[in-house]
Amino acid sequence: MTVNIDKLPKISEIVNSYSKEIKEKNIVTLFGKVQSISDSVKEKWQKVAKQNNEEMIFFDADVLVKSKDGYIYSTIAELLIASYGFKIYKMLKDYQEFISELKNKNSVISNPEAYSRSVKEAKKDGTGPLVDTINNSSLSQINKDKLLEFCTNYASWHGGKTIDRNDFWQSPFYGILGFVQSRSGIHSYIDYLRRDNDTNNSELLNAMQNEIHSLLHQKPNITSSISSPSTLTPSDSLTTAPVSISGANIIYYGAPGTGKSHKLDELIKKENTNTFRVTLHPEYTYSDFVGQLLPVSKKANDGNDKYTVSYEFVPGIFTIALKEAINNPDRSVYLILEELSRANVAAVFGDLFQLLDRKNGISEYPIDNPDISKIVYGKANTDQDTYKKIYIPNNLSILATVNTSDQNVYPMDTAFKRRFEWRYVSTDYGSNSEDFKDNNNPTIDVGNNIRVTWDNLYKGLNSFIVGELGLNEDKQIGPYFIKFEGANGDKAHDLVKDKLLQYLWEDINKVANTMSGTGSSLFLGKQTIPSFSELYTRFSDRKQVFSDIFLDKLGVQNDS
Numbered sequence: 001m002t003v004n005i006d007k008l009p010k011i012s013e014i015v016n017s018y019s020k021e022i023k024e025k026n027i028v029t030l031f032g033k034v035q036s037i038s039d040s041v042k043e044k045w046q047k048v049a050k051q052n053n054e055e056m057i058f059f060d061a062d063v064l065v066k067s068k069d070g071y072i073y074s075t076i077a078e079l080l081i082a083s084y085g086f087k088i089y090k091m092l093k094d095y096q097e098f099i100s101e102l103k104n105k106n107s108v109i110s111n112p113e114a115y116s117r118s119v120k121e122a123k124k125d126g127t128g129p130l131v132d133t134i135n136n137s138s139l140s141q142i143n144k145d146k147l148l149e150f151c152t153n154y155a156s157w158h159g160g161k162t163i164d165r166n167d168f169w170q171s172p173f174y175g176i177l178g179f180v181q182s183r184s185g186i187h188s189y190i191d192y193l194r195r196d197n198d199t200n201n202s203e204l205l206n207a208m209q210n211e212i213h214s215l216l217h218q219k220p221n222i223t224s225s226i227s228s229p230s231t232l233t234p235s236d237s238l239t240t241a242p243v244s245i246s247g248a249n250i251i252y253y254g255a256p257g258t259g260k261s262h263k264l265d266e267l268i269k270k271e272n273t274n275t276f277r278v279t280l281h282p283e284y285t286y287s288d289f290v291g292q293l294l295p296v297s298k299k300a301n302d303g304n305d306k307y308t309v310s311y312e313f314v315p316g317i318f319t320i321a322l323k324e325a326i327n328n329p330d331r332s333v334y335l336i337l338e339e340l341s342r343a344n345v346a347a348v349f350g351d352l353f354q355l356l357d358r359k360n361g362i363s364e365y366p367i368d369n370p371d372i373s374k375i376v377y378g379k380a381n382t383d384q385d386t387y388k389k390i391y392i393p394n395n396l397s398i399l400a401t402v403n404t405s406d407q408n409v410y411p412m413d414t415a416f417k418r419r420f421e422w423r424y425v426s427t428d429y430g431s432n433s434e435d436f437k438d439n440n441n442p443t444i445d446v447g448n449n450i451r452v453t454w455d456n457l458y459k460g461l462n463s464f465i466v467g468e469l470g471l472n473e474d475k476q477i478g479p480y481f482i483k484f485e486g487a488n489g490d491k492a493h494d495l496v497k498d499k500l501l502q503y504l505w506e507d508i509n510k511v512a513n514t515m516s517g518t519g520s521s522l523f524l525g526k527q528t529i530p531s532f533s534e535l536y537t538r539f540s541d542r543k544q545v546f547s548d549i550f551l552d553k554l555g556v557q558n559d560s
Helices: 011-025 027-032 039-051 076-103 112-125 129-135 141-152 170-177 184-199 203-218 260-269 286-290 317-327 345-356 370-377 434-439 454-467 489-499 501-515 532-540 548-554
Strands: 055-059 062-067 070-075 249-254 273-279 291-299 307-315 332-338 396-403 421-424 443-445 451-453
Touching (some): 011 027, 011 076, 011 141, 027 203, 039 055, 039 184, 039 203, 062 076, 076 129, 076 141, 076 170, 076 184, 076 203, 112 129, 129 141, 184 203, 249 260, 260 332, 260 396, 286 291, 286 317, 286 345, 291 370, 307 370, 443 489, 489 501, 489 532, 501 532
Parallel strands (some): 249 421, 332 396
Antiparallel strands (some): 062 070, 291 307
């Protein structure tokens, strides 16, 4: 098969990720304000248009495409939207292609009519020969689940038309991006990007993604509690807001699901701030954080249509946040680093480590870094080749989150740790809130008609993990380890099955069995539950999976 299913992400995860970013950064409005793109990127669009026997002309923020069928008049914003959402289109088409090739292995559905019927049956009832073909394939269970979600759970990816249709991608594409109806311009640009992907090794797409990355990360991300700049009244002006918190380095740490990121959001909502947020990962580097030299193509000034390539320093999120803080000393600026321990922080910070020592919120020991200095203070800030020194001002706070269960991904040295305040987020944080009581505390069937609230279940697990199994607190879970979002009944049961069981099996019970000799077990014995597969099946069937000793500690009894 031409599509590698192992590399395809779970479709609902990509949809949720896009939906979150679109909402948080107000993507469509942001793109609508863009008046132009770089000349080099315009030329790449024109190159692909020419390959399609069409002509593309740019007029300020507008675009005119001339084809043999007539004219398409659109905007720069539609170019950005098409490029931003192309990954959604490509993923949907890859899933469709994989399913189409898979069905050819089953003669029952290999002809178009039978395949169309099976697709409709899978969508309507979640059954039929297409579903059987997936279940009976040699694929891993993870890949089967991804395909079944695509074929049977259209709601998870905003699907409408059945997946055997060539235009099935349009409803989810526009639905995720927030458009009520399709746009002919975007249609054309999606086709251009597809051709570019096939013939030019994604040259155009890569250029547009760099353009979009620059747009998203060089614009301040105002928190949702602040009005957009176009609607601010004089009394709302962000530039006149007083700084009420002196610059600080703070790490919020705790078990998974305790609401560390939520706690940060609650803090910054109290401030008129600019917020810059990034999630660290094992491949995240100093170049990502501070900036790096990248090739830039520019048109020569000699009157000829020639271009020169030079290398320019492209700032990372730290440099962008620092520039914002230096240029706006009366505004609070927050640099939020999610999942700090998942990266090698000593390497990520590099020479910036020296700046973390603060006095009255200001770096006590400034450093020399010409690349950062040119971005923050401008290129004309030299005096006999000496650049202004770099320091962290008292209106720039660095806030981070650390998941204690991930603390050994990259251990932090003591010197780095002591330059931050460490604020513990308890596993009980948020469990008394109205939101938790109303939306995140369903009743869970733990087997044999034994029902407990999620509040009792997760707290009972935490007590058992530390008290009976003898494990550390970093193995505990928080009230939002699972986000139920109002789900009850079967949906809540499935969320526990799909999001909690594997963690309890791999990270809790297995570790406890290897480490300790307490004799206690979270689950029934190996004769009843020898494998995770059996655990998953029994829980699905609502049979008892937890040990009697745990149920007793939980305050419920097994009457079976």
